[in-house]
Amino acid sequence: MILALTFSVVLGTMIGALLYGRRQARAQTMAEWAVGGRSFGMLIFWFLNAGEIYTTFAVLGISGYAWAHGAPAYLAFTSVSLSATVGYWLMPRIWEAGKKYDLVTQADFFAAHYRATWLGCVVGIAGIAALIVYVQIQITALSLIIQLSLGSDVSQLTAAVLAAAIMLAFVYFAGLRSAAFAAGVKDVLMVIIVIALSVTVASKVGAASILDVFALAEEKHPGFGQFPGMQPEAGLSSTWLMTAALNVALGNWILPHMFQLCFAAGSRKTIRRNAIWQPLYSLSYFFIILLGLGALLAGTQPEGGDSNAVLLQFVSDRYPAWAIGLFAGTACLLALVPGSVLLLTASSIFTRNVVRPFYSGISERRMLLVARLSMVAFAGIAVWLTLGATKSLVEIGLSAYAAIGMLAPGVYLGFTWKRAHALGVFIGIVAGYCALLLPAAQLVWNTYFPQWDHGLLAMAFNGAVTVLACVLIPATAFRGVSSSTSS
Template identity: 25%
Template sequence: MNAAATPVFVLFFVGVTILGFFAARWRRGDLAHLDEWGLGGRRFGTIVTWFLLGGDLYTAYTFVAVPALVFAAGATGFFAIPYTILIYPFAFAVFPKLWAVAKRHGYVTAADFVAARHGSRLLALAVAVTGIVATLPYIALQLVGIEVVIGALGFNTTGFAGDLPLIIAFAILAAYTYTSGLRAPAMIAVVKDVLIYVTIAAAVIVIPAQLGGFGHIFGNVPHDKLLLKAPDTASLNGYSAYASLAVGSALALFLYPHSVTAMLSSSSGGSIRRNMALLPAYSLVLGVLALLGYMALAAGVKDMPQYAPYFKVYGANFAVPALFLHFFPSWFVGVAFAAIAIGALVPAAIMSIAAANLYTRNIHRAFVNRNMTHDQETHVAKLVSLLVKVGAVAFIIGLPLTYAIELQLLGGIWIIQTLPALVLGLYTRLDYRGLLSGWATGIAVGTWMAASLNLKSSIYTVHLGGYGIPGYAALWSLAVNVIVAIVVSVLVRVAGMAAAEDRTRPEDYLDTIEN
């Protein structure tokens, strides 16, 4: 055990636990209502929303996996930078409209809007199930960040004794989420983001100085990891793969239930727009995080005998912890590792709440008990949020880590299939039968592409006239989804089949409500 870093780590963990329980008293509301428990009463202003979205989108797995991808694969890992820049103008234009409709009608989930807009409980069910299934491995992957730093602190992470810290961490998370709802991760996100900024600022100053500057760092990175593979006469190679990963990931990120939940908790559409202007500050942090992968390569941490056993267990995911262990005093290592661990708790809490909201509103209420009271609705959501966390812990303990990564790969492909029903639904109205057909086709095509790659990659090569165009499978399958949805919608209307009722009104989409 690292005797200096561990107490610092534990101190921060205890601190955020206290904050999590205290959050129930922050901005008091009736937590027996799902609107209050699951959306914070829709009262979060620009600053709180900024911290909440930052804590929601930039997860512990991001802090571990992005540098790990750069460390292992090189320049391809930097696709995360343009991707996190592209999402903000997209969200700036789209999601204030969703917030406006949801506010006027009391919608808690994206599937609530889909059911009303397209007049189909079945389509809403498809959106809800897709969101829940895509979220579960995402929650499990947050445990990877905690597991890596616990191992880096010197604890054995194998067997029941090794799993015990993870179980304790998520039991505490479950307790204060059950009590405080979305208010808990919103309050803890402030601490998490401050710790992350302090940690990254220290890293970008201290590590390059000790490695001889950025010139020395880039000079020691293998050439094949500095550049993408250029197009040739047979294929676009790394260029199209990189671009499609950035575009596809940008389209998918705000479709995840936790992203939608964080935005619907805002006090106004204006608050969302201001956040889309401010959140690129996190993209700057992400760029520095990605550079940590190159710093780890230049420092040669993988070849250091004291870290070899850790790399054998955790692979490239140990690159960032190794850097901090090597270049910083133990007390600051405790701060950095606490930032990563807390960075897992915030998104995991929001994800479990978002999944619970979807189940409660769009499965239980829609198909099991349509006459639920507010108290019953919130009670079901709280129980489901607990079950989701238990499932995530069981998933990561009982199955190899590669399963979680592979399912998360599929999760990105699946969640993007909800874009026509949700995003296009804010601007136009395709027939629900067309949208269901497109969704099913997109799911099938995307899954087939990923399966053909043995779930080891999400880059599928499409051949046009003998020329290969590698691209993100989610983007290819989305294109098929949209084409099918449009064609079937046209055929339905030509056949004179009755259209479903649209329970929204044109004026609902004007986000003029300001709180």
């Protein structure tokens, strides 16, 4: 029954997504395939954008983080609300630039705004690298679900390859419109399931009520609700929470797929309404954290102590087969929808900003073929990264945010400072990655800024170097279109 229900949910959604995408408009151009013809209304845009609340990072990752650490899982509340605040200001500007200059990818923005095709190529490669890491999150989670559904005899490699293949099928032909349909199905099902599980979790762990779950968790695991949580050696203090939340908020809309989704909106009003209501939607994290605490009280122990599999194991141990199958099928969609959008974005960037500059006469049809083939290649790389990975989904996600944060100064300065130019932005990016990755830089941060999020520190260093470079180096040759896109 578990396998049948899981398969039914996934296959039914896939068929509906493909039919919807093909019926709305056959993807014959990059703009239609990658940004849905720039016509998404409030409802579709909501499920694609604010629907990022319900991903494997959120549901499986945050519940597992609550199980392993306790209070540090509250990062989810703060980061989403801050991201919406930033998005209210930033997203309409991204949308306006995309509409005015016919942009499809984030790298298009850098190339057009700074009038430097080479910068678009550099940014594109950096964005692809971060996206592949983020795809790894989805494949890791989907592999766990496949193994739950098919049995532990299925190897990690087989599960990861199956996960990538299903993910590719979602958007290979119809593009972003297919993902939009699946995102709606995924969110509706997940809201229903999370509420149903939350209503029944108290009875599964011997608590009198939902609030009693928190009281019991504090009683049995003293300090779980305070920072630094149940693992003080991890350094997840309140300082970490504030700096990590700020880094996520500043970097969220810089993630290439989120940047590209802004281009898909039909109007500025659509984007701003989304940002206004998104913090309310994030209150659902209360129930996700509740389920993680339920697993903690139930003594759930996933194989190998894998925190990513905690919620899956808890549901598998405590609920009937039909509930397990429905949850597993919906959890598959949590990985498939964002994962497919990530792969689509990476392939769009590769085609438009890495391949096209070297083959200026390439046709739309050939570009679509290259995009689809590169999407397969990127999925293969993500599968390779997944094998043997041991980090939690939250840790992998924060690594992706730190990496993509190196592009943030170029975006924010592009909309606020006319003196910013391509060479200064490039120098800042190089400096930022050095500050993020070099062991010597890590030693400095740990010594002088203990427990600060390193991604935020590297982003700040990047921004300072970018500003200094733009002040010291003449901007005449690098003047872009800032006066047109910063209104």
